[in-house]
Amino acid sequence: PPFMTRLKAFQRVVSQYADIADSLLVYIEEAHPSDGWVSSDAPYQIPKHRCLEDRLKAAQIMNLEIPGCLVVADTMENSSNAAYGAYFERLYILHDGKVVYQGGRGPEGYRISELRNWLDQYRNGLHNSQTVVIHV
Numbered sequence: 530p531p532f533m534t535r536l537k538a539f540q541r542v543v544s545q546y547a548d549i550a551d552s553l554l555v556y557i558e559e560a561h562p563s564d565g566w567v568s569s570d571a572p573y574q575i576p577k578h579r580c581l582e583d584r585l586k587a588a589q590i591m592n593l594e595i596p597g598c599l600v601v602a603d604t605m606e607n608s609s610n611a612a613y614g615a616y617f618e619r620l621y622i623l624h625d626g627k628v629v630y631q632g633g634r635g636p637e638g639y640r641i642s643e644l645r646n647w648l649d650q651y652r653n654g655l656h657n658s659q660t661v662v663i664h665v
Contacts, residue, residue, distance in 0.1 A: 535639065535641060536594055536595065538641045539595070539598075539641060540594075540595050540596075540597075540598070542641060542644060542645055542648070543595065543597050543598045544597060545645075545648075546648045546652070547597060549648065549651065549652055549655065550622070550648060551599070552597070552598040552599065553598070553599045553600075553601065554591065554595060554598055554599070554600045554601070555601055555602070555603055555609045555610075555613075555615065556584065556587060556588035556591050556600060556601065556602045556603065557603045557607060557609065557610040557615055557616065558577075558578060558584075558603070558607055558610065558616070559575050559576075559577060559578060559587060560616070560617045560618075562575060562576050562577040562578075563575055563576050564576040564577055565577050573590055575587045575590070578605070580605065581602070581604070581605050584602045584603070584605065585602050587602075588600050588601065588602040614634065615634075616634075617634070617635050617636060618634075618635030618636065618639050619631070619632055619633070619634055619635060619638075619639065620632035620639060620640075620641070620643070620644050622644070622647060622648075629647075630643075630644065630647045632644065
């Protein structure tokens with residue numbers, strides 16, 4: 530599945546920008562469940578989530594794949610997925626409680642390079658705006 534193939538690139542971003550950004554992955558409903566629309570190149574066989582416990586087990590697998598990134602699970606009502614239009618995958622940056630970057634819908638609109646560019650610009654702004662106070 531496209532998300533799994535991009536996971537290493539996402540993990541590099543998590544590590545590279547850990548000094549300026551906290552990362553969170555919200556595990557939503559399974560896009561390619563083993564008992565539904567199966568992907569032949571899926572590294573894991575995860576059936577459709579029938580209860581929150583199923584979704585939490587799948588999120589635990591994802592948690593092992595992305596050290597340093599908090600992984601949480603969406604509700605069975607898919608409230609995060611609906612609120613952020615995440616299905617199948619989507620990148621967001623929130624700053625002071627506001628969405629400052631909204632990536633395109635995946636898999637076609639999922640662009641790690643855009644996320645990296647935004648974070649680079651933010652980091653550069655932090656370095657350029659720091660003021661030094663000298664007490665005499």
